[in-house]
Amino acid sequence: MAELAQGRISNIQLVLLLTGFLLGTSILILPGGDIHPDTWLAFLLGCGQGLILAFIYLALARRFPGQTFVKIAEAVWGRYIGKIVSLAFLWYVFHAGALTTTNFLDFIKVSILPSTPAMLLVLMLVGVCAAAVWSGLEVITRCSEVLVPLTILFTLFLALMLIPDFKAANLQPVLQTPLPELLKTSVRVATFPFGETVIFLMILPFLNKQNKSLSSVVIAFALTVFILITGMLRTLGVLGNVAPLYVYPLYQATRSIDLGHTLTRLEILTSINFLTMGFIKASVQLFAFVVGLSQFLGLKSDRTLVVPAWLLMSLLGLYNLPGVAETIAFTHTVYPFYALPFEVFIPLATLVVAWLRKLPREGQQP
Amino acid sequence: MLGFIRKILRFWAQNQDDEQPLSTSSGDEIRPELEMNLAYLREQLGRSPDVIIRRFTLGGPGKIGATLVFIDGLTDKTIINQDILRPLMIEKEKNPVKSGDGSIIEKLEECLVTTGEIQRTSDCADLIGSILAGSIALLLEGQREALIISAPGWETRAIDEPDTEVVVKGPRDGFVETLRTNTALLRRRISHPGLTFIPLQVGRHTKTKLNIAYIKGIAKDELVEEVKRRLQRIRTDGVLAAGMIEQYIEDAPYSPFPTVGWTERPDVVAARLLEGRVAIFTDGSPVVNTVPMLFIENFQSPDDYNFRPYFSTTVRWLRYLAFTMSILSPPLFVALTTYHQELLPTPLLISVAAAVEGTPFPTVVEVIGMGVVFEILREAGIRLPRAVGQAVSIVGALVIGEATVSAGLIGAPTVIVIAFTAIASFVVPYQNEAAIMLRLLLTILSGMFGAFGIICGLLLVLIHLASLRSFGAPYLAPVAPLFFSVLKDVLLRFPLWAMARRPKAIEPADDRRRPVQPPEPPKVDWKRKKK
Amino acid sequence: MRRLLRTTLALTLVLTVSVFSSIGCWDKKELDKLAIVAGFGVDQVQTAEGDRLLLTAQIIKADQVISPEQAGGSGKQSFLTDQSYGRTVFEGVRNFTFESSRRLFFPHNRVLIIGESLARSGLHPIIDFFIRDPEPRPKQYVLVAKGKAADILSVKTGLEEIPALAIYELLQDYGATSKVYPVTLQDLTKDLASKTKTAVLPMIELVSTSKKKTIMLDGTAVFKSDRMVGELNINETRGLLWVLGKVHSGIIVFKLPPYRHDISMEILEANRQIRPELRNGKPHVTVVIDVEMIIGEITLTKNLTVPRENEKLERMASQGIKKEIRAALAKARQFNTDFFGFGEAFHSRRPKAWKTFGPNWDQIFPQLPVEIKVSTVIRRVGEATKFPILQ
Structure with missing residues (x-):
């Protein structure tokens, strides 16, 4: 069916791919929108909520082994409603990809290349992802196998380099944030990045061992939350009360590394981390969109969709939000509500209906 | 990505004329009339002076006419004189054979011709092929068969240390241009009955002999079959060297990266066979190809395994570093000096x-220009006669290095960067042809977009590498896909006895090396114990 | 087939040309088109059009730094001071392009010097540019000039080629005396953003003698919110450093009664703790300082390296330190500026209590009881046990 999804993914590959995907934009834009001494707790809570969501996705994927969400929706909701549901889902995937692109673009325009035409940049960015998608899922996973360990290494290295600037007093007082506030932040964290795992409903069918996917997802979540907390703690420890002032606090903190005048100006590593992880995230989103759309349309070859998808995603990434301020505001205030139907309601309802209708029936297995 | 190029190339390939008829017609039988056979041979082989037709009469009663046909220069004269002509003309009297005896040719084969390799044939095409390959044909009056006596005696090069792969602590022999010598060199290293050679022939005109070598029980049978299939598919006039075989059997013919490995060292071939790979010997070429090839092979040198692990690991990381620097230092230099000056320390x-200050060209142009100059110098250094080559390098170093800088045409840092790149690019044992192209691509990208361009370029390269396969093995293995047990030979070079597994990406028939055990020196000093 | 070939060639050509022509666009900045700023000064001046900011940039002349002889005599300076005016910093920075062919390049700026009059009228209007713009580094030092920043940036100093780098080195080596408090832009940002802790900046001054002009670090400027309200002298500055835990080394000179000779002790290591406490519901701070010292110089003949005298020395040293801290504390109370960060200490370690009295910190701070405990240990006595000459 899908020529892009040839080859299978092993469980360790799933761990790395999912980690890369989750770190995609959250390694630069700290999820939750807050940074104070209790944010780490919100991350943990958000990760926990995300895990609950992931259980739903996994349960759904296991009920219909080897089928992507587009196929599942058709099986569960019937032909017409199913089409609508999968179309909504595809829109979400596509728009999420465009948002990733926007985040990419904002960062580059603000910090690296302020006057290079945005159109060119966005075409390049999504073009690299499109090249990966063109080569297939196997290639995306292999890239993540190279890039994710590098990112972990860089993150730890940067944290180490920041120790001289680190002030533990900045991390106090602990546990002073009111619970509702904490919960609010944690819900934001659950929708971005953890809930975005819903996109893996398009990728889980290509695993070679379905029954071990749960442990892979848990490990990936743990790795992600570990890296996020490391980043958040070091940022707060270094920047203290001014951390919330910056657009990219994680990036700003690494700018202050100055070890003996030689190990200095290492923020380039943060940029590399962001670009590589963002590449994985956008590639996964583009892949999910292309495969989903070709199944939705019943195309024989899904590779033909890569180029149009590339151009479309570039355009939406370029124009969907007018500026950095709007992007940040959207990510932290609108997105949690916007993502709720796609990350929670649709999968949950699909699972419940499938359970009620006792789907898939015997012999109906493809 | 490469679809467009592929289309163009295919278009060209289609316009080539298909199959030309063979000039030698096969199926002709040898006739009893000697003269007719000779006339036929003369017609087929032409009147080249190197085709020697030696008529003589068999000694003893019967006076049967006989003729030797061979190519001058490909055969051993001593063998012809001592082991063929002498027994047939003189000693035959002691061992008479009657004329008209149907088995006269058998008799000759059994009792008279005293060389090692001999066979009979009745097919003219076979006969001509053997003559051209350096055998001696013996034709007899009144016989429907001829004897083909193998007595190769052409000039060969002595076994020598290959210039391209010099080692410090390893064996010094290298392959030569003769297939048999090469297979013998390998056989000397692996005395296991499993070592198998499969003979093949490619090239319509050159009839180049190939041997596929593998170790039964280690290499996967499917792999051997696949290699055979790809080699048999080769349809071309001539194959002159192993490098041409590579291009006919590659997985990714449009990739700048090689997916077929090569070496001139028997020990390297032996090591690769022991890992489950398959080797292809090409007659007339001292280079032996091995498949599948992994990217990591570019960084492995036989010395890595001859020295102790700590040193080998360090050296290997040096190679990784040097390779990275050889690709990245020009683009990084461009990016740092024209885009990200804030990343350089102030001094x-x-x-x-x-x-x-005051140099006329933009840095990108400087770097690309100097890079081209370096490549020209390098190429000149290879092609020019040795004596002149030195002069060129002196001129290059002095004129390009000194004069341009002092004239203010090029900044000194550019020269330093390019010089460093040049040296770094020679550290990698199997000099990667792809490095030149990558360097150029990344330099242009970094000239346009700075570090962002470099990252995009590197990601594209990574995508390309990750999508490559060599005879079924993922090119980037064991890093992507990840094989933990094999990383022992990538990130660190573990002690030999700790590397219990063969590379999994190659999928050897048997992936355990055994027995693998660490050295166990006695706990007590054995000398003292004696007392 | 030939047409195909021609198309391919044309395509390649077009691509190559477009690639090469596009190089040189957008964000590229060639090194020889940049004016590398090493030091930057901001002053407030009156002009015909009203209040304006006077911006002074000290620009490195790279070729002069590397080979001064080659580029026309040793008399030339290896830096250039350029000036421009603007209503805001950003406008002023762009106005440099009227007279300079090169674009100002800030990432290598090491010191930002603010004129005293500007500091007294408030930092908020000027500091944002340095935080918002991606070019300036957070680790550059910020100073207040006694007088005009422009004057300080135009003076050639001792050994260093670039005066701004010399100032940077001076601040880096503050530990030799611990009487200067170096403040980076990042520190300043944090202090300005803090609700209770107030900012301090080191001060720099131009000293003219008959022969030459030099620049000298002298004291610390104290801010209330973003306005400079007063100064600490160098001894008070060390008092501040003791409390901030920034003392690394330095000399303490005192007289040991009943003698009238000076004794110099060198600080080896100092540790401090700030203990915010609540006594009877009232905030109370204890500053505990542990110092290790070494005898550096004794100008009297008595043998002091006996345990009893040693204790006396230790006590005197502790008193010296206390005196410095008290002086700084007195200034803090006088200006009602909590530059020690006592408020933040309460905020992070007594968060519950802080909620009750935090908002009134401005009223509480001047009366805040501060207990200072100093304990000094003399570890070593140098190479001699007694005053050597009279033996």
């Missing part, structure tokens, strides 16, 4: 700024 920035 360094001041030095660089002082050096480029």
Whole structure:
């Protein structure tokens, strides 16, 4: 069916791919929108909520082994409603990809290349992802196998380099944030990045061992939350009360590394981390969109969709939000509500209906 | 990505004329009339002076006419004189054979011709092929068969240490241009009955002999079959060297990266066979191809395994570093000096700024230009006769290095960067042809977009590498896909006895090396114990 | 087929040309088109059009730094001071392009010097540019000039080629005396953003003698919110450093009664703790300082390296330190500026209590009881046990 999804993914590959995907934009834009001494707790809570969501996705994927969400929706909701549901889902995937692109673009325009035409940049960015998608899922996973360990290494290295600037007093007082506030932040964290795992409903069918996917997802979540907390703690420890002032606090903190005048100006590593992880995230989103759309349309070859998808995603990434301020505001205030139907309601309802209708029936297995 | 190029190439390939008829017609039988056979041979082989037709009469009663046909220069004269002509003309009297005896040719084969390799044939095409390959044909009056006596005696090069792969602590022999010598060199290293050679022939005109070598029980049978299939598919006039075989059997013919490995060292071939790979010997070429090839092979040198692990690991990381630097230092230099000056330490920035003050060209142009100059010098150094080559390098170093800088045409840092790149690019044992192209691509990208361009370029390269396969093995293995047990030979070079597994990506028939055990020196000093 | 070939060639050509022509666009900045700023000064001046900011940039002349002889005599300076005016910093920075062919390049700026009059009228209007713009580094030092920043940036100093780098080195080596408090832009940002802790900046001054002009670090400027309200002298500055835990080394000179000779002790290591406490519901701070010292110089003949005298020395040293801290504390109370960060200490370690009295910190701070405990240990006595000459 899908020529892009040839080859299978092993469980360790799933761990790395999912980690890369989750770190995609959250390694630069700290999820939750807050940074104070209790944010780490919100991350943990958000990760926990995300895990609950992931259980739903996994349960759904296991009920219909080897089928992507587009196929599942058709099986569960019937032909017409199913089409609508999968179309909504595809829109979400596509728009999420465009948002990733926007985040990419904002960062580059603000910090690296302020006057290079945005159109060119966005075409390049999504073009690299499109090249990966063109080569297939196997290639995306292999890239993540190279890039994710590098990112972990860089993150730890940067944290180490920041120790001289680190002030533990900045991390106090602990546990002073009111619970509702904490919960609010944690819900934001659950929708971005953890809930975005819903996109893996398009990728889980290509695993070679379905029954071990749960442990892979848990490990990936743990790795992600570990890296996020490391980043958040070091940022707060270094920047203290001014951390919330910056657009990219994680990036700003690494700018202050100055070890003996030689190990200095290492923020380039943060940029590399962001670009590589963002590449994985956008590639996964583009892949999910292309495969989903070709199944939705019943195309024989899904590779033909890569180029149009590339151009479309570039355009939406370029124009969907007018500026950095709007992007940040959207990510932290609108997105949690916007993502709720796609990350929670649709999968949950699909699972419940499938359970009620006792789907898939015997012999109906493809 | 490469679809467009592929289409063009295919278009060209289609326009080539298909199959030409063979000039030698096969199926002709040898006739009893000697003269007719000779006339036929003369017609087929032409009247080249190197085709020797020696008529003589068999000694003893019967006076049967006989003729030797061979190519001068490909055969051993001593063998012809001592082991063929002498027994047939003189000693035959002691061992008479009657004329008209149907088995006269058998008799000759059994009792008279005293060489090792001999066979009979009745097919003219076979006969001509053997003559051209350096055998001696013996034709007899009144016989429907001829004897083909193998007595190769052409000039060969002595076994020598290959210039391209010099080692410090390893064996010094290298392959030569003769297939048999090469297979013998390998056989000397692996005395296991499993070592198998499969003979093949490619090239319509050259009839180049190939041997596929593998170790039964280690290499996967499917792999051997696949290699055979790809080699048999080769349809071409001639194959002159192993490098041409590579291009006919590659997985990714449009990739700048090689997916077929090569070496001139028997020990390397032996090591690769022991890992489950398959080797292809090509007659007339001292280079032996091995498949599948992994990217990591570019960085492995036989010395890595001859020295102790700590040193080998360090050296290997040096190679990784050198390779990275050889690709990245020109683009990084461009990016740092024209886009990200904030990333340079202040004193360094001041030095660089002082050096480029007043140079006329943009840094990208400087770097690309100097890179081209370096490649020209390198190529000149290879092609020119040795004596002149030195002069060229002196001129290159003095004129390009000194004069351009002092004339203010090029900044000194550019020269330093290019010189460093040049040296770094020679550290990698199997010099990667792809490095030149990558360097150029990344330099242009970094000239346009700075570090962002470099990252995009590197990601594209990574995508390309990750999508490559060599005879079924993922090119980037064991890093992507990840094989933990094999990383022992990538990140660190573990002690030999700790590397219990063969590379999994190659999928050897048997992936355990055994027995693998660490050295166990006795706990007590054995000398003292004696007392 | 030939047409195909021609198309391919044309395509390649077009691509190559477009690639090469596009190089040189957008964000590229060639090194020889940049003016590398090493030091930057901001002053407030009156002009015909009203209040304006006078911006002074000290620009590195790279070729002069590397080979001064080659580029026309040793008399030339290796830096250039350029000036421009603007209503805001950003406008002023762009106005440099009227007279300079090169674009100002800030990432290598090491010191930002603010004129005293500007500091007294408030930092908020000027500091944002340095935080918002991606070019300036957070680790550059910020100073207040006694007088005009422009004057300080135009003076050639001792050994260093670039005066701004010399100032940077001076601040880096503050530990030799611990009487200067170096403040980076990042520190300043944090202090300005803090609700209770107030900012301090080191001060720099131009000293003219008959022969030459030099620049000298002298004291610390104290801010209330973003306005400079007063100064600490160098001894008070060390008092501040003791409390901030920034003392690394330095000399303490005192007289040991009943003698009238000076004794110099060198600080080896100092540790401090700030203990915010609540006594009877009232905030109370204890500053505990542990110092290790070494005898550096004794100008009297008595043998002091006996345990009893040693204790006396230790006590005197502790008193010296206390005196410095008290002086700084007195200034803090006088200006009602909590530059020690006592408020933040309460905020992070007594968060519950802080909620009750935090908002009134401005009223509480001047009366805040501060207990200072100093304990000094003399570890070593140098190479001699007694005053050597009279033996």
